[in-house]
Amino acid sequence: MTRGVEVIRPGAPAATAREHMRRRSIHHLLVKEGRELVGVLSARDLKRGARRGNEPRRTVVADFMTPTVVAVQSGTSVHKAANLMRGHSIGCLIVVDAGEATGIVTLADLLEQAGEARRHRGGRRPALHYRVPHRKQHRAGAAW
Numbered sequence: 001m002t003r004g005v006e007v008i009r010p011g012a013p014a015a016t017a018r019e020h021m022r023r024r025s026i027h028h029l030l031v032k033e034g035r036e037l038v039g040v041l042s043a044r045d046l047k048r049g050a051r052r053g054n055e056p057r058r059t060v061v062a063d064f065m066t067p068t069v070v071a072v073q074s075g076t077s078v079h080k081a082a083n084l085m086r087g088h089s090i091g092c093l094i095v096v097d098a099g100e101a102t103g104i105v106t107l108a109d110l111l112e113q114a115g116e117a118r119r120h121r122g123g124r125r126p127a128l129h130y131r132v133p134h135r136k137q138h139r140a141g142a143a144w
Contacts, residue, residue: 001074001103002096007032008041010062017061018046028092030101031065039065042091071096074103082110092116 008017008029017029021043045064071094072081081093083124085107095103 001105001109002105005030005094005101005104008061009033010038010060010065014046014049014059014061014063014064017041017064018043021046028104028106029061030094030104031061036043037069037094039067040069040092040094041065044091068091069094071101072105078110078113081105085110119125 002050006020006024006026006029008020009032010031010033021027021029027043029041030037031041032046039062041061041064045066048066049059070084070088070090074097075102085091085105085142087095089105093105096103
């Protein structure tokens with residue numbers, strides 16, 4: 001999990017959000033109206049909107065954000081977080097404590113955890129040691 005999430009208002013210009021992401025080298029922003037979490041904006045959302053011909057200088061964050069926020073508690077296992085991200089086809093989960101967003105788990109965080117599990121040489125099991133069930137059909141003999 002990455003602590004200290006970046007926040008933007010839904011009425012902010014999309015170009016401002018894109019520049020903020022570029023400066024901070026991040027791919028997700030939480031969209032908050034006051035204290036209420038109303039969505040998540042990803043770099044992919046902005047790119048998708050640009051491909052549709054929307055001019056980022058004339059549009060606002062609310063035009064591009066994903067209004068459905070998938071959140072987990074801080075004690076959620078890596079296994080459950082990975083399955084939630086895969087099941088919802090999303091790139092991040094918001095971590096909440098006492099109703100307040102405290103962090104974010106991204107696909108990069110899970111890949112880093114998987115790398116740690118691979119380098120693991122100790123007596124305890126690594127946190128990421130499972131196979132994710134697939135719904136898609138794969139060629140015979142393929143393994144995840």
